[in-house]
Amino acid sequence: MALNPWFVIMIWAVLILIMMGPLLTIPYLIVFPSRKENPFRDMPFESGQVPQGYARHRLAMQYYPFVLMFVVFDVVGMFLFAWGISFTKIPISSSLMVLLFLLLLGAPLGYALRLALRRENW
Amino acid sequence: MVNIPTTPADLIPFIISIITSHTFITLIIFPGMIHLMLAGSFLTWYERKLLARIQLRIGPLYAGGPGGILQPVADGVKLIFKEVILPYKADRTLFISIPLVLIFLGTLPFAVIPFGQHWVIANLDVGLVFVFATTSIFPSMIIIFAWASNSKYPFIGGLRSLFQQVAYEIPMWISALSVVILAGSLNLVDIVNAQAKIWFIVPAFLSFIVFFICVMAELERLPFDLPEAEPELVAGWYTEASGAIFMALFLALYLKLYMMSTLVTDLFLGGWWGPSFLPQPVWTILKTMVVATAIIIPRGIYPRIRVDMLIKLGWTRLLIIALVNVFLTLLIVNTGVLAAWGL
Numbered sequence: 001m002a003l004n005p006w007f008v009i010m011i012w013a014v015l016i017l018i019m020m021g022p023l024l025t026i027p028y029l030i031v032f033p034s035r036k037e038n039p040f041r042d043m044p045f046e047s048g049q050v051p052q053g054y055a056r057h058r059l060a061m062q063y064y065p066f067v068l069m070f071v072v073f074d075v076v077g078m079f080l081f082a083w084g085i086s087f088t089k090i091p092i093s094s095s096l097m098v099l100l101f102l103l104l105l106g107a108p109l110g111y112a113l114r115l116a117l118r119r120e121n122w
Numbered sequence: 123m124v125n126i127p128t129t130p131a132d133l134i135p136f137i138i139s140i141i142t143s144h145t146f147i148t149l150i151i152f153p154g155m156i157h158l159m160l161a162g163s164f165l166t167w168y169e170r171k172l173l174a175r176i177q178l179r180i181g182p183l184y185a186g187g188p189g190g191i192l193q194p195v196a197d198g199v200k201l202i203f204k205e206v207i208l209p210y211k212a213d214r215t216l217f218i219s220i221p222l223v224l225i226f227l228g229t230l231p232f233a234v235i236p237f238g239q240h241w242v243i244a245n246l247d248v249g250l251v252f253v254f255a256t257t258s259i260f261p262s263m264i265i266i267f268a269w270a271s272n273s274k275y276p277f278i279g280g281l282r283s284l285f286q287q288v289a290y291e292i293p294m295w296i297s298a299l300s301v302v303i304l305a306g307s308l309n310l311v312d313i314v315n316a317q318a319k320i321w322f323i324v325p326a327f328l329s330f331i332v333f334f335i336c337v338m339a340e341l342e343r344l345p346f347d348l349p350e351a352e353p354e355l356v357a358g359w360y361t362e363a364s365g366a367i368f369m370a371l372f373l374a375l376y377l378k379l380y381m382m383s384t385l386v387t388d389l390f391l392g393g394w395w396g397p398s399f400l401p402q403p404v405w406t407i408l409k410t411m412v413v414a415t416a417i418i419i420p421r422g423i424y425p426r427i428r429v430d431m432l433i434k435l436g437w438t439r440l441l442i443i444a445l446v447n448v449f450l451t452l453l454i455v456n457t458g459v460l461a462a463w464g465l
Contacts, residue, residue: 003145005234005244009252012149012233012243016226019155023202023366024222042210044273045361054211055274063285063433070288077295080448081251084302088455095452102445113438 065116069109076105148243152403153232162376163194168411169376169418176422197369204365209271212362216270221363221370223263228377231256235384236311238394238402249310250302253385254295257340260378261287264349264359271362279358282429283349287340289436294336296444297329300451301389314393321392325454328447330390332440337382337417339436341375344421351426383413 044051061067083098127136140146148154167182171189174181182190208214234249236242246252261284268280302308304325305316316322323330339346342358350358360371387393387409394402396409427435454460 005246008145008149008244009230009233009246012154013226013230015149015155016229017222020222020225020229020370023225023370024218026366039210041207044209044271045356046274047356051274055272055277056269059277059281061281063289063429066285066433066437067288069437070292073292077292077299078251080296080299081302081308084299085306085308087303087452088306092456099449099452102448109441116437117434 063116065112069112069116144240145243148241153235153237153241153243158229158232158377158380161380162373163198164191165376165380165414166194166197166372167191168414169421172415172418173422176419201369202366206365206367207362209273209362212272213270216266217362218367220263220267220270221367221374224260224267224374225370225377227256227259227263228374228381231381231385234310235381235388236314236393237384237406239311239315241403241406242311245311246309248308250298250308250313250389253310253381254291254298257378257381258287258291260340268359273362275355275357275361276359279349279351279355279361282355283342283359286342286346286348286432286436289433290336290339290346290440293332293436293440293444294340296441296448297326297332297336298389299444300326300329300448303448303451303455310388314388314395317392318395320460321390321395323390323392325460326390326447326451328443328450330386332444332447333390334386334416335440336436337386338420339432341379341382341417343379343417345424345427346432347421347426348429348432379414379417380410383410383417386413 044055080098083095087095127133150156167190170193171181182193184190185196186192208217231253233243234246234252236245264283264287265280268276268283301313301322304322305313307313307316342349347358349355350360355361360368363371384406387406391409391413393409394406396405400408
């Protein structure tokens, strides 16, 4: 009896939720509604210091250019998988085009890395 | 194919046929729930014991069995009954639900990871992409959890975790690409079957090194454990987690460790292939334990590296080595150097 693998994965996902759900829904349903406010207990942990203000500030994201590069290479990686799986089945001239594309990508990659690694841009 | 029961008398054979079916056994017992819970709790004990022995301590000792092997059970019971502290002005819904999502994401990839020729829950055609897709949701969930807990240390840890996992995901994919080229398939069962004669660690050795380093960075293990650096950020992005929430996060992290070790085994170390005096799943688990040990041991030995060193290593060195290795793999496949081994 061969089931569709996606259907089995769906069963597996539901099974995980059934097994793991009570672990966290029980504290949510039982513990939290019945408790009182306690400013000393609920204070964020800062190694004994009294916290000042909120934590949700705009923090300087120093490595932001790298995250931008990720957006590009994410897509490239997925295309490369599609090419790699069919590598032995397509003619070598098509593979050369992919390699050419990778080489072309090398120059902007180097430029972006050089910019992103400079301390002034952090 | 079993007929759908129409009368109450048919119900019992129907239930029995479901329980004894292969899919049910794989879902519940072997690569499924019971095995994963045992493996996850065993790994927590194993890591503590191993690190203790490296640092000339004894480690867990009293909680039953040889060497305190029931320590995870004791820890679990303790953590369930502890109070869950919700930090001031924290987002309650996200704070509770993200650990559940993390467990879900840590367990879901086991649906496609094979432990033997037939010991796999779902034999999916795009298994490798499925695993990568599920693991790449981790960083965003981590930063949401860090934001929800409204505390400064978790927020910094969450940001670090984000750009670390983002930096090491691309080299990891590209080093897995050479395995895909060698095997010609994204199905993990097919990938392991292609290693019957030669393990992919031999033709793709550089890939293995890059993949292993990236796995350590993805798992936030030393020397890459910046997101949870104890001396700087109390416990990183799970500083505010307590009680059942902490247990859920801990379980999710160890399930991810087990998942990544199994993935390394299946991609590079020949999966279940080995001398036939042991059954296939035993070989997979043995190799997985070797990989997990290699991932854990640096925690007892190495210092932590700096943030900019981490980023530089991931984006320049590893990415370029991985790309070069793709070209090497193409040469190997095209020239037929390893044709005797079916590559």
